[in-house]
Amino acid sequence: xxxxxxxxxxxxxxxxxxxxxxxxxxxxxxxxxxxxxxxxxxxxxxxxxxxxxxxxxxxxxxxxxxxxxxxxxxxxxxxxxxxxxxxxxxxxxxxxxxxxxxxxxxxxxxxxxxxxxxxxxxxxxxxxxxxxxxxxxxxxxxxxxxxxxxxxxxxxxxxxxxxxxxxxxxxxxxxxxxxxxxxxxxxxxxx
Numbered sequence: 001x002x003x004x005x006x007x008x009x010x011x012x013x014x015x016x017x018x019x020x021x022x023x024x025x026x027x028x029x030x031x032x033x034x035x036x037x038x039x040x041x042x043x044x045x046x047x048x049x050x051x052x053x054x055x056x057x058x059x060x061x062x063x064x065x066x067x068x069x070x071x072x073x074x075x076x077x078x079x080x081x082x083x084x085x086x087x088x089x090x091x092x093x094x095x096x097x098x099x100x101x102x103x104x105x106x107x108x109x110x111x112x113x114x115x116x117x118x119x120x121x122x123x124x125x126x127x128x129x130x131x132x133x134x135x136x137x138x139x140x141x142x143x144x145x146x147x148x149x150x151x152x153x154x155x156x157x158x159x160x161x162x163x164x165x166x167x168x169x170x171x172x173x174x175x176x177x178x179x180x181x182x183x184x185x186x187x188x189x190x191x
Contacts, residue, residue: 022106
C-alpha cells in the first residue's frame, strides 16, 4: 500500500476512490479525472432514480462504463464493487479522521443541501433534517454506522487483487500533496 508521497507505478487509467460518505470521494474523483484526462462517472447518479429509488439499469450501466479504457469513479455499492475492482488499476483510499473531518463535512453538506434544496441525482433532494433521527438509512447515520468498514475491506486487496495499486491518504493535506505530487508526476493519459 502506497502513501501520499510514494510514486505511482505508471499512469492510472481506471481509478476508484474509496471512503465513507463525507470523506470527499466525488470531489477527489473529479480532481483525479481532470489530472489524468478521464471521465468521472458518479455512481450515485447511476444508482438513484427519481424518489431515491434504485434504478433497474444500475448494474448494466456500471458494466458498460467499466469496459471503457479510462474512467474514475467511487468504490461503493456492493452490487458493482467486484466488477469495478477487477477493472481498476488504482484505488485511492480516503482514510481521513472521522470525528474531526468527515462527520463535520457530512453534516455541513447535508444541512446546506437541504436548506438550499439542491437538486441532486435525477431530481432528488435531501430529506427533511429531522429524518436523521427517524430514518435508519439517513446518510449521516449510515456514515456513523459504517465508518470503519474500509479498514476491513481495503487492506486485503493487495492479496486478492495484485494488479491494483492502493494509495492510502489520511488527511486533506495528504490528499492535496498526493494530487500535486505523485498523481501529477504520473502525467496525463496519453492517446
